[in-house]
Amino acid sequence: MKRIIAMLLAVVMVFALCACSNGGDNGGTDAKDDGKVSLDFVTGGEQGTYYAFGTVLAQQVSDKTSTSVTALSGNGSQANVEDIAGGNAQLGFVQSDVMSYAYNGEKLFTEKVTDFSVVAALYMEQVQIVTLNPDIKTVSIGAKGSGVYFNALDLLGAYGLTENDIKPEYLNFGDSTDSLKDGKIDAAFVVAGAPTPAVQDLSTGKQVYLVSLDKDHIDSLIASNPYYKEYTISKEVYNTPEDVTTVAVAAVVIARNDVSEAAIYNFVSAIFNNINDIGHAKKAELSLDFASSITNVPYHPGAAKYFAEKDITVNTAA
Numbered sequence: 001m002k003r004i005i006a007m008l009l010a011v012v013m014v015f016a017l018c019a020c021s022n023g024g025d026n027g028g029t030d031a032k033d034d035g036k037v038s039l040d041f042v043t044g045g046e047q048g049t050y051y052a053f054g055t056v057l058a059q060q061v062s063d064k065t066s067t068s069v070t071a072l073s074g075n076g077s078q079a080n081v082e083d084i085a086g087g088n089a090q091l092g093f094v095q096s097d098v099m100s101y102a103y104n105g106e107k108l109f110t111e112k113v114t115d116f117s118v119v120a121a122l123y124m125e126q127v128q129i130v131t132l133n134p135d136i137k138t139v140s141i142g143a144k145g146s147g148v149y150f151n152a153l154d155l156l157g158a159y160g161l162t163e164n165d166i167k168p169e170y171l172n173f174g175d176s177t178d179s180l181k182d183g184k185i186d187a188a189f190v191v192a193g194a195p196t197p198a199v200q201d202l203s204t205g206k207q208v209y210l211v212s213l214d215k216d217h218i219d220s221l222i223a224s225n226p227y228y229k230e231y232t233i234s235k236e237v238y239n240t241p242e243d244v245t246t247v248a249v250a251a252v253v254i255a256r257n258d259v260s261e262a263a264i265y266n267f268v269s270a271i272f273n274n275i276n277d278i279g280h281a282k283k284a285e286l287s288l289d290f291a292s293s294i295t296n297v298p299y300h301p302g303a304a305k306y307f308a309e310k311d312i313t314v315n316t317a318a
Helices: 002-022 049-064 077-085 096-104 147-158 173-181 197-205 215-224 261-272 281-285 301-309
Strands: 038-042 068-072 091-095 116-131 138-140 167-169 187-192 229-233 244-256
Touching: 038 049, 038 077, 049 068, 049 116, 049 261, 077 091, 077 096, 077 116, 077 244, 091 096, 096 116, 096 147, 096 244, 116 147, 116 173, 116 197, 116 229, 116 261, 116 281, 116 301, 138 173, 147 187, 147 215, 173 187, 173 197, 215 229, 215 244, 244 261, 261 301
Parallel strands: 038 068, 038 091, 138 167, 138 187
Antiparallel strands: 091 244, 116 187, 116 244, 229 244
16 A cells, blocks of 8 residues: 555656646746747738848747748738738738828728737838939829828828829839839839838849938928838938938837737747847847837737836737
């Protein structure tokens, strides 16, 4: 009997030790034993910064945590919000202004979309008015209803103009740069992080010009649309004759609210704990202060957990 009791005690001790081992602290920076899920990350067109940078970030998270992320090409900020709301993706890039439109049910969105939250703001997307011809007549202002389209209307409005005052073409990102190259249009609005691959490609064979905005009109624009910020694109970016003053909005990663806290924690920690390992020039613009700077849309609990470890408090949904 004593031998049987001793054996039973030994078995109990083994199970107890295993339970202690499995229940240990996995809350470190990579949380490798949590968030073991696969996430689809919708980005942008293959000629744009969203896709190029998003692909690198997806690989980084997959390599450094238990969360697997697949970057998918996308059709812009509005489509990305709709894909996330519809359950077709769990993560997505979005312009900060379009994110605000969705959350408040404005402009692009006839109803509020609130089943997403912020993961992190990553970098600024410059409003680039690109031309090969200083004598501008025909302008692509983005696909109708796109984020670029509303950025164009905002800028035109700051100068007292509407789309009826120009010769507008409603072309998407890739078609705009192709049409510039083929001489079909004189200028195009491109809203993306500079340097933008498609504009870089354009500048390799031709002299690219960017239209500069003056301070008075920039101030007027920001007063009525506070998600814009003044930004200077250095002449070295596209070998333009001089530096260009424009405005920019933030490129933000958002996630469905039902993605686990651990998975989003993994996503944020894999990026900001390993910035030097990121194989893309945009890593130079990453910072915790900017990442946590969104105030008009709540952060995901997984992101809030990571920022709290860095002594940063962000807004979360009640």
